Amino acid sequence: MELLPVDAVVRTLLELHYSEWLLLIAISITSVVLLRKTVIVHWPPGPLAWPIVGHLHLLDQLPHHSVCKLAQTYGPLMGLRLGGVPVIVASSPLMEREILKTYDAALAYRPRTAVTLHLCFDSSDVAFAPVGPYWKFLRQVYATELFSPNKMESFRHVREGEVRGLMQAVLRRGGERGCLVEVRGSLVTASNNINCMMVMGKKLDDMISGVAWNEVGSLHSLIEDLMHLMGVFYLGDYVPWLAWLDSHGYLKRMKATAQRTRALLQCVIDERRQ
Template sequence: MELLIEGLWGRRPILLQALVAGATLVVAFWLRLRWNRRHKSEWPPGPPTIPILAHLHLLGELPHQSLAKLAKRYGPLLGLRLGGVRTIVASSPLMAKEILQTNDMVFAYRPRFAAAVHMYFNCADMGFAPYGPMWRFMRQLCATELFNAKRLSSCRNVREEESRDISRAVLEIGKKGKEPVELRAMLLAASNNITCRMCMGKKFGEISSIKKGSEGERQDLLSLVEELMRLLAVFYIGDFIPWLWWLDPYGYLRQMKATGRKARSFMQEIIDHRRQELNGRAAQHSGPEDMLDVLIAAADDPTAEFRISDENIMGLILDLFAGGSDTSSVTVEWALADLINNQEAMVKLQAELDAVVGKSRLVTESDVENLPYLSCVLKESMRLHPSVPLLLPHESVEACQIGGYRIPAKTRAYVNTWAIGRDPSVWERPLEFWPERFDGNNLDLRGKQFELLPFGSGRRGCPGWSLGVLNVQIMLATLVQGFTWSICSPSSPPQGTQQTIDMSERFGLAVNMDKPLIVYATPRLPLSLY
């Protein structure tokens, strides 16, 4: 024993270091416990965590549905830790209002996701850009130049033409109702064409790069946007556990960087080419013809208080594709599926179209204001199937109070519009497709009322919501007017129980139907109109 004591004493520096380290850990643990007890009531309730992942493992394949279930147990404001990120989730109109309106300025910021950094030129777009003077300038530019009533009206013929092209494709591919048609690709192509023609004056497939890609193939906008949208929807662990950024088994980070380089090269070539055209047009004093003209004019205006860069132009155009085209096509597919599953609503909408438009011409945008039931159908479908059910995440710049809880700075906030749309305390018969609930109801889609938020609200609400509404209105109206839709072939009606469309979801950048809508479409108008 004496030898043991002497040996330990002889190593007293090491022993003292160990004792100090142990005491420090004990004190730190004790202080942490005291802090937790003192502040437990200040953070919203949530489920127990596990090491490293915290609550990430609870999200599942459909995070909006998983979070809605947790909200039923823990309340309308969830307090979570997604990996190393402090997070709150609002699942009621009141909590959504506190985040998006009461504390709008505090939550006007976005987290920096790897996809936005590497594919949107260090967040140079408007969707992911940090809140500040440049963002406010871009927002004002969108409101006054890109999405104003005059410009949207000038592109009305584009939306009508693309909607009629869908009808023509349905008629040809479906062989006048004899063969099934899958609508998803047609809807997405039409949405992309509308966006592309408004932005750059050409159809989606007509935009290609003069330069050749790394494999000697011409680059085209379709493959670029598809890759961009795919990578925006992937789960990259570095966004939630920064010290595990290197743990990327699928190579998402490498793919994001490569796609960002392709996007920069591709879009810069388009901008440079358009600048040359504009210089040639300058002598003729012709005004801007499309959105790209407007953006380049804003970038090159020497008198402007702020001048956007070419990267801002690239980011804004990619925003329009990622945030507009996919969501519009998804919304129309969900709405049409809802109508096919609810034939009474389908018959009522077709009767309204026949009364207002008739059967001797195709519906136009000028008819839409006289189709109130069409508006009810779209609102009801967006309530049940919001294309972006958690909206884009917000991040607090300073501490604030939400629902009586203290929310620290650098907290991410999600608004679960899917949960709000199915809340029985907000909606009567919440799981039913019942468009009549909006008949005479003053709820609109602009984000002023927090029971229905398909486009978000506040400073970070979608600036192109009016364009999105116009797109889905004319596409859905054209398809419903033009065809009788059914799950089974008209020549072999179903036996026994009536079949319905599977309304399961698949999570992504926009939440699609898990199984694409494949149905029969029998023409109900004179064939010469298609």
């Protein structure tokens, strides 16, 4: 089959009669409608979507509550569209078993979002890396170097020591003040100490020495920023052409937090190399 040059195609289109243009437009619209119907037939049931935002207007401050209410109307397998991102919600044990066990290999897709790009080093950690040889290698490293029975047993004294220190701190504070004690901060510190000891061989507070704090800032605030930004709603992930708005400044904060994280990890790497 011989292909026409671009200028010939354009000249041919310009020479079309008014009625032929109408016919061409009608055929195009019909094709789009037929293709759309083909997709909708195979898509799970769900509420009517709005243009651009999709079903984002149906999610409030507690999205899991909103999705639960929608599932009561549209069933255990529901199709939503968050901006331009199609989403399937499974809300029954049977559907979850099909997705997480039966069809795990086909559905083990990890979305690439602004958080994974900036805070997870372009989706290079085990939680967000795409399924493939690299992800399997990471799982092997985790299994052998962190979570093997021998490794877990070797760090038993770390866990027991942090739990003992946590209990003593709670009892001491309760005895001094004679009132309720907020344990959230102590639990976060104990958890971070355990993780740091297993990964870096130091407690959280012991990592302060030798770190360029003019770049990193407070270590506790860095961890809090990481945890907070991992759960924020960033409009650019769902409506990419509105990413420039960044009304809450999340993208700017992600980039700044990523720079602080790299500075911290670089200090740890340099110390290990020395």
